[in-house]
Amino acid sequence: MTPYLELRNVSVSFNGFKALNEFNMSVSKGELRCLIGPNGAGKTTALDIICGKVKPSAGSVVFDGTALEGLEEHRIARAGVGRKFQVPSVFRDLTVAENLEVARAHRPGVWANLRWDARRSGRKDIERLAQLISLTEHLDRPAAYLSHGQTQWLEIGMLVAQDAELILMDEPTAGMTAQETRKTAELFARLKGKHTLLVVEHDMGFVKAIGDVISVMHLGQLLAEGTAAEVEEHPEVRRAYLGSGGITNA
């Protein structure tokens, strides 16, 4: 089976620092893949490469048969890649409903969106989404008033609204309470299968709850791949996490 997403020998360096060094990874369709690794391993950079925020100096990124590495960000997004950022990124002056509406980018062109009916069609979907992310009561309030966890959920909801085939999540549970994290894990389980997810996460409890296959990165390279139990027993992984109290406390 050909992989749905494949990064082949991807390298990128910032001022001489090799954030990714001949990095290889492949993900198949409908999978929920977790990407873990010590600080500075290059996890966020890997997501940046896929969504076009950073251009690789060498190597290729192929998604569903399309080479992504030369495309502009909005073209990559139109090819079916959605991205959630580490720092929650929403439109603070717009209401929650408006945030979700912007995310419904099925027709991204300027002229198509000048039509009066471009906004009317989606209200039902937006209300359903708001229910999914527990923000129904906040629909008509500016996003600036949301709590940190709610803002995280709003951005996750925006990615669901975008309906991208491949969703890249960078630390989606950062700053969430245990209860919020559990709810997020449930939400991810529902997304799995319909979407392909690639999740960067530090919280091993969360990773074990959601992930099938875990990829471990270290120094810009893929170190190990397998189930949570396999990865934890892997000698190289144990060495990489040495001194930081092991993988679970990273």
Added chain:
Amino acid sequence: MPSKMSSQTGLSRLGAQLAPILIVCAIVFALPLVLNNDFLLNKVARYLVLGILTVSLALSWGFGGILNLGQAMSFGIGSYAMAMALKLKTVPVHTGPGGLPDFMVWNNVARLPWFWEPFKSLGFALAAGIILPALVAAALGWFIFRSRVTGVYVSIMTLATMVVLNLVIIDQQSYTGGFNGITDLAQLEVFGIVFDTYSRATFYLVASCVTLSLLVAFAFTRTKAGLVVQAIRDHESRVRYFGYDVAAYQIFVFALSAAIAGLAGMLYTIVMEFASPTFLGVQLSLSVVVWCAVGGRQSLVGAFLGAVLVAGMQGALSESAAFLETWTLIMGALFVLVVLFLPKGLAGLAHDIWLWIAQRPHAVQDTALGVGQTREGST
């Protein structure tokens, strides 16, 4: 049930946003009934035109996040388009063969330059006054936004472009009238209506354009494209990762804003009866920013009223010798005060007061209830 409720709030929000525009436009149309003085009406018409110009800046700055310090460039282009057409309609008094404008005769120009030819058609001029600024803005926007220039650099580039055009117009005296501008114009005549600057017809023309500009700008902000533009203002890169071509949206709002400014420029020529390089000067362009900030850049009506009030005040004060020189100082102080204490301008202040009034009855009820409870407790 929830969907019905929310669509109702959606409608009432539309009404709440549209009502101030309609009220202000109705007042503008009613002004001739109160001000029975053609000279005064002409002055008010001038402020109204500057109001349209400020609405155009609110669209690009307040909604699009693009602080265009060269907004007067579009205004000036519109103004010159109208002036060129009206100049070619003047009865030749000082003119040479073929109705050559007087200043060209003085500068020994023998033939009408090629770029003046199409302005013999009034229809062309009226279209050009709107389309030309939009095209220039789109071209400039293409360079700026495709290269992902943002923030203060956009302001510097727009300001610099305007200064260059201003200098070219002053320098090319034989084709543009130079420092003097284009004066001694004919009166605009469309469908048999003569728009004498001191006539009611001109005032109603300006009032109609005020309404049109406010409604067009408002309609745009209500479309999804308008929403995406506001999203870009809040978080540009986030919008990009949803698949929107951010530069295309920025170029569009930049050009739409320029088109409205061009319309204002054409009206200004009709009201002032000349076109001058000062119409695309730095002082006017920066004044527009102050008016916009004072009125409230995220409110179209606010920006419009900000311009009318401050420009009107300026007009009234600068008639007395004491304020003629100090006016710019007052204006600067006003800007600093607004930026410090009213970041959303007068429109934001009005909104806060409105909310305060709307919530007061509940507050009164609550305290009454509280008093009742304590009484019960004490007895």
